[in-house]
Amino acid sequence: MMKCKDGCEFSDWELDDCFGADILCPHCMHKIIKHSDFGDRFVLTSGGFDPLHSGQITSFLKSAELARNLIVVVNDDQFLIDKKGKAFMPQKVRCQIVSMLERVHYVVPAKPSRLHDATVNEILEIIKPDFFAKGGDRNIDNIPEKKLCQDLGIKIVQGMGDDKHWSSSKFLEGWGEYYVYNVYGKRYEQVLE
Numbered sequence: 090m091m092k093c094k095d096g097c098e099f100s101d102w103e104l105d106d107c108f109g110a111d112i113l114c115p116h117c118m119h120k121i122i123k124h125s126d127f128g129d130r131f132v133l134t135s136g137g138f139d140p141l142h143s144g145q146i147t148s149f150l151k152s153a154e155l156a157r158n159l160i161v162v163v164n165d166d167q168f169l170i171d172k173k174g175k176a177f178m179p180q181k182v183r184c185q186i187v188s189m190l191e192r193v194h195y196v197v198p199a200k201p202s203r204l205h206d207a208t209v210n211e212i213l214e215i216i217k218p219d220f221f222a223k224g225g226d227r228n229i230d231n232i233p234e235k236k237l238c239q240d241l242g243i244k245i246v247q248g249m250g251d252d253k254h255w256s257s258s259k260f261l262e263g264w265g266e267y268y269v270y271n272v273y274g275k276r277y278e279q280v281l282e
């Protein structure tokens with residue numbers, strides 16, 4: 090199993106906790122692409138997967154049709170804190186779950202952006218995949234990575250999967266409500282007794 094070298098300081102957790110697909114830093118991922126066989130293509134997609142849902146699974150399946158190698162970038166916890174206030178599962182766990190999916194070949198944990206940048210521009214610039222696959226709810230003009238991809242010759246492929254019908258936040262919303270009324274509520278009643 091390929092692992093990140095000791096010099097790769099981009100995450101505060103151990104990168105060799107791999108169960109399935111290799112979990113690599115962007116630089117090591119780029120090295121693999123650079124030394125791959127001629128004609129071997131790489132497609133990159135990204136997300137929070139907090140939690141993973143079937144809309145994202147269809148996105149992986151579609152993306153995997155584009156190229157032999159599927160790279161999944163997993164957003165950092167700060168990205169999720171900025172988006173919804175808190176990460177449901179830490180990045181390490183989300184990376185491990187995604188790495189166990191059969192069609193996923195490489196997992197790259199995103200590093201928190203210094204600029205609180207919600208794009209994967211920094212990672213695309215290092216990895217330079219052949220394709221950048223986006224989920225169903227984006228059209229080519231509102232993809233913030235568009236210019237960078239054009240400059241680097243990365244082909245953007247949109248409409249991957251039907252993730253617009255699903256939302257990780259919706260799952261958590263429903264669960265949160267349940268938790269407040271049924272779990273926390275019961276404990277609160279016990280305190281009052």
Ligand SMILES: [Zn+2]
Pocket residue numbers: 092093094097113114115116117118
């Ligand atoms: Zn590395």
